[in-house]
Amino acid sequence: MLIDTHSHLYGEEFSEDIEDVVARARDAGVSKIFLPNINADSIEPMLTLASRYPGYLYPMMGLHPEDIGDDWHDVLDSMESLLSVPDNPYIAVGEVGLDYYWDRSRYEEQQEVFARQVAWAIDYDLPLMIHTRDAHRELVDVLNEQIKNCKSSTRKLSGVFHCFAGNVDEAEELLGFDGFMLGIGGVATFKKSALPEVLRSVVPLYRIVLETDSPYLAPVPYRGRRNESAYVAATAKRIAEIYDVSEAVVHEITSQNALLTFTKAR
Numbered sequence: 001m002l003i004d005t006h007s008h009l010y011g012e013e014f015s016e017d018i019e020d021v022v023a024r025a026r027d028a029g030v031s032k033i034f035l036p037n038i039n040a041d042s043i044e045p046m047l048t049l050a051s052r053y054p055g056y057l058y059p060m061m062g063l064h065p066e067d068i069g070d071d072w073h074d075v076l077d078s079m080e081s082l083l084s085v086p087d088n089p090y091i092a093v094g095e096v097g098l099d100y101y102w103d104r105s106r107y108e109e110q111q112e113v114f115a116r117q118v119a120w121a122i123d124y125d126l127p128l129m130i131h132t133r134d135a136h137r138e139l140v141d142v143l144n145e146q147i148k149n150c151k152s153s154t155r156k157l158s159g160v161f162h163c164f165a166g167n168v169d170e171a172e173e174l175l176g177f178d179g180f181m182l183g184i185g186g187v188a189t190f191k192k193s194a195l196p197e198v199l200r201s202v203v204p205l206y207r208i209v210l211e212t213d214s215p216y217l218a219p220v221p222y223r224g225r226r227n228e229s230a231y232v233a234a235t236a237k238r239i240a241e242i243y244d245v246s247e248a249v250v251h252e253i254t255s256q257n258a259l260l261t262f263t264k265a266r
Contacts, residue, residue, distance in 0.1 A: 001253050002199055002236060003258040004229040005097075006129065006162055006211035009047040009057070010035060010062055012222040013215040015228055021228050022053060028230035029251070032265055036060045036129050036162075039067035042077050043082075045190035047089045050089065058265045059089055060129055062117055065110045066103075072113055083124050091264040093121045095147050096163065098142070101133040110135075111142055118146040121157055125263050126160030127179075133157045143177065158261055163187070165195055171202050176262025181257055183211045184193075186219035187229065189238045196242045205243050205250070210235055 004025070014021055025033060025102040035046050036059055063072065066079055083090060096117040121128045132139045146155060151188050158179030164171070165187045174180065182203060188195045199208070210232050212218075219229035219234040236254070240247045260265050 001255045003255045004033045004232045005209045010049045025229040026232045038064040058091045060092040060094040061090040062094040065099040091262045092127045097131035098135035099133045165252045170257040181209045185211045186217040191221040210254045
């Protein structure tokens with residue numbers, strides 16, 4: 001059993017062959033696929049696709065940091081109204097976070113938006129799917145501040161630091177957040193990636209989950225192609241080599257990790 005914890009299969013990149021994409025994922029042993037939302041426009045296609053494959057595709061709700069516009073207050077209000085509905089289908093708050101790689105013009109706004117969505121995770125007892133790029137220190141600061149502000153809550157933050165590709169120090173700092181996993185995808189298979197050594201050095205297998213981030217970051221031997229959920233098996237193979245265990249062990253432990261984190265998908 002494999003679980004792809006991060007895939008944007010509702011995107012236009014899959015509009016022509018989504019049935020084949022899902023069939024290939026099933027054939028590769030993928031038992032569940034989690035769908036992070038990115039903005040207001042992606043909600044409908046995400047929910048429509050998830051409804052076609054109940055018990056296989058699981059949606060999340062969140063506003064991606066690169067999709068913050070001038071109307072972000074209204075967008076967040078609308079998203080929170082969906083999260084507040086009893087028995088809603090959302091298994092996590094995501095994809096949320098901070099990204100200063102291309103643009104720092106919304107430096108403070110990104111942190112405000114992220115902080116509000118972290119509060120949702122506490123209020124609605126959901127894990128977080130966190131995106132971060134060129135913002136490690138700010139990410140840690142926002143999380144620590146929210147944890148401090150919510151000490152009275154009996155609910156604890158949990159989730160995934162999506163697409164982790166940092167160094168040893170960053171890995172150790174993120175693993176200091178109990179209840180969080182590192183999301184590992186195609187980067188671990190890249191020839192010049194330093195990630196394998198970081199994983200071997202400080203990251204136990206019971207603290208990672210597998211992901212594709214489809215259609216992006218396809219693993220070797222598919223690098224350069226459109227990524228899809230079936231390719232998570234290639235990442236699992238590389239993880240088995242890194243930890244010197246069987247692929248079956250990687251499948252079992254990472255799937256257990258995913259279900260431990262995303263309890264609504266059990």
